[in-house]
Amino acid sequence: MPEHQLDPTKWVDAYADYLYNYTIVKVNDHEVAQDLISETFLAGLKSAKRFKGEATERTWLISILKRKIIDHYRRKNSKKGKAEVHIDYRDEDSEGEWLEERVRDPFDRTAEDTMENEELGEAILKCLDTLSDKHATIFRMKTIDNFDTEAICNEFEITPSNLWVIIHRARTAMAKCLENSWL
Amino acid sequence: MSIFLKCEEANIICDKNQYKEASFWDSVKLNIHLIYCKFCRQYSARNNRLTKLFKKSTIKTMPSDYKTAMKERLRQEMTK
Numbered sequence: 001m002p003e004h005q006l007d008p009t010k011w012v013d014a015y016a017d018y019l020y021n022y023t024i025v026k027v028n029d030h031e032v033a034q035d036l037i038s039e040t041f042l043a044g045l046k047s048a049k050r051f052k053g054e055a056t057e058r059t060w061l062i063s064i065l066k067r068k069i070i071d072h073y074r075r076k077n078s079k080k081g082k083a084e085v086h087i088d089y090r091d092e093d094s095e096g097e098w099l100e101e102r103v104r105d106p107f108d109r110t111a112e113d114t115m116e117n118e119e120l121g122e123a124i125l126k127c128l129d130t131l132s133d134k135h136a137t138i139f140r141m142k143t144i145d146n147f148d149t150e151a152i153c154n155e156f157e158i159t160p161s162n163l164w165v166i167i168h169r170a171r172t173a174m175a176k177c178l179e180n181s182w183l
Numbered sequence: 184m185s186i187f188l189k190c191e192e193a194n195i196i197c198d199k200n201q202y203k204e205a206s207f208w209d210s211v212k213l214n215i216h217l218i219y220c221k222f223c224r225q226y227s228a229r230n231n232r233l234t235k236l237f238k239k240s241t242i243k244t245m246p247s248d249y250k251t252a253m254k255e256r257l258r259q260e261m262t263k
Contacts, residue, residue, distance in 0.1 A: 008261060012254045020245040034245065038253050045260050121242040142202065143237055144244050149204065164195050171198060175233050183232050 004053045006060075008045055014129075015058060019065055021121045025114060026069055036072060040065040120182060127177035131170055138163065139170035188216045193223045201234045 016037060023033040043064050051060060128136045138156065141147040142163075153163055175183060188196070193216040199205040200213065217224050 008257055011257065012250050016250055016253065017244045021242055024243060034249055037245075038256065041253065041257055042260060045257065117239065117241055120236065120240045124237070124240055124242055140244060144242055149202075164198060168195055168198050171201075171230060171233060175229050178233070178236065179229075182236055183229065 004056050004060075006044075006048050006051050006057055008041070008048065011041055011044070011057075011061070013133075015061055018058070018122070018125050019061065021118070021125065022062065023065065023069065025118050027072065032072065036065065036068045040068050043068070123178060123182060124174075127174050130177055131173055135166055135170045135173075138166050139174070142167060186212055186215060188212050190216075190220060190223055193217070193220065194226055197223070197227050197230055201230055 019037045019040065020033055023036055024030065027033055027036065040061060044061055047064075055063075128140060131139065134156070138152060141152050142149070149160055149163060152158075153160055156163075158166075193213055196205050196209045196213045200210060205213070213227075217227060
């Protein structure tokens, strides 16, 4: 019996947000990200027989997704008929600017910030996993998707005071989970 | 109605505050409570940090209609 098993019926609920955040940083386009993830799930389904159970589902799906992202960039390059690295000039006037002038600015922390944000997003999603499904969904809708209190109450048929108790428990749990490394 | 809150009430108002949904009067009562309650001050500080963390993370969730469609697609593929 392998250590890990696949359960494709749970994939979307369990990993879609995680993979989405992972992809969006790399491709910077919502539609492309969604397509890539959908391709990843379908490819995963096709090659499920070859899953040996040595890695977790999450790791396994990420490894498929990585290949899909690389393929996406290859396709994008070959469409333009050139496979070399593109340098887009920021504006017409700067055409012909020396590459040396474009080296990394040591005071520009964008790359580090992006990486840190990616890790933070990952940590948040992992902590969300530790909540019960209902609490996690309600908390997510309220905090990340910014839904109205009323809309959430209607969807789950709960009163606003129920909602706030759930939010309170979720926030306490999230704070506790993120405390050591982030808060 | 007393201007002194119980800790549970104060915490809920603090939560509402994170989403800017606490009424003005509630915020006043919360601030009075925080003057003398050390535990709620701690909770409040932690809660504010959590909110900042979420703002900083730029985390996004996949639109739910897309998720539903994807689930349906997977389900169809599995029955093939």
